[in-house]
Amino acid sequence: MRILLVEDDLELQKNLKQHLLDANFTLDVASDGEDGLFQGCEHNYDAGIIDVGLPKLNGIELITRLREQEVDFPILILTARDSWQDKVAGLDAGADDYLTKPFHPQELIARLNALIRRSAGKASPLVHNGPFSINTSTLEVKKSGHLMSLSSSEYKLFEFFMLHLGEVKSKTVLIEHIYDQDFDLDSNVIEVFIRRLRKKLDPDNQLGLIETLRGQGYRLIPLARCEQGTEDKPDAR
Template identity: 80%
Template sequence: MRLLLVEDDIPLQQNLKQHLLDANYTLDVASDGEEGLFQGEEYNYDAAIIDLGLPKLDGITLITRLRAQGRDYPILILTARDNWQDKVEGLDAGADDYLTKPFHPEELTARLNALIRRSAGKSSPVIQNGPIRLNTSSHEISVNEMQINLSGSEYKLFEYLMLHLGEVKSKTVLIEHIYDQDFDLDSNVIEVFIRRLRKKLDPDNQLGLIETLRGQGYRMRRLQD
């Protein structure tokens, strides 16, 4: 999952960045509202984390402009302000949730996971697709109750496809949601990871789990329970 973090407190920004990278997210970072607006309009993120007290363009205005541009990904606001009016203003501007500083990074991760699941129409952290089971909180994967181990990049691709069952996703979209903005879009890395996922999850191709649609992309099939 690819996130946008807009935070001007550099020590906090770096701490959150490391925590989110360790949690297997891909992350773009901005240090002011104008930079956040540019990145937020340029890329279609899975979620954004936006501080309210930003320089150049405050968080409320940033959120309002992103929503006006049709950016509908979940937004979690961070605020050092303790009064309820600021939180209400942020939610009314289009944010989906908020955290008041100081907070535990684990709470941030839990809220992000919940927002991303809900945006994909999933209420539970456990996604079941036939014999395949994914726990998006613990990152545990099993097929017919046998644990499957994936690398970090394999997991990112698998989770994204599981959150969008039955949807065709192009190679470009997959790269944009899994890797940072400097990644080479002409790379064949997606094909490599698709092959690895098929080999680990469905080695005999009994499930026909991941379909290739020529000229369109890939689709994770919805399987019968």
């Protein structure tokens, strides 16, 4: 999942960046509100973390401007102020949750995961599709209860598919949500990871797990539909 972090405290920014990368998030960083506004409007994110006390454009104004531009990814605000007025102002501006400094990085990650799940219509960290399940808290993938071994990038791709089950996603969208802004959008890496996922999760193509729609992208098939045999066999290339 791709996150926008807007934090002007460079030491905290560095610390949070490392924790988020360790938790398998893809991350873009801004150090002031104007850069945060540009990046938030320019790229597709799964969630944002925005500090209230930003230079150039404070966090409340940044969130207000993002929502005015119909940017709708969930936002977690960070504030060093412990007054209820600041929390209310952030939520009224369009934030979805808040944390008061100091906080434990694991709490931030847990809240972030919850926001992303809710935005995808999922209440639990466990997401199921047929024999497959992922745990967005532990980053585990299982098939019929057996733990599967996926690389970091394979997990990111499969998690995104599982949270958007049945939705067609283009290669550009997949890259934008899984990799940072410096990634080569012309790369064929998505096809490589799609092939790897198929080989690991559905090696005999018995389930037709990932469907290719020519000229459109890819879709993770809801397996109940496949099991009923009512759909054509997906293109396995």
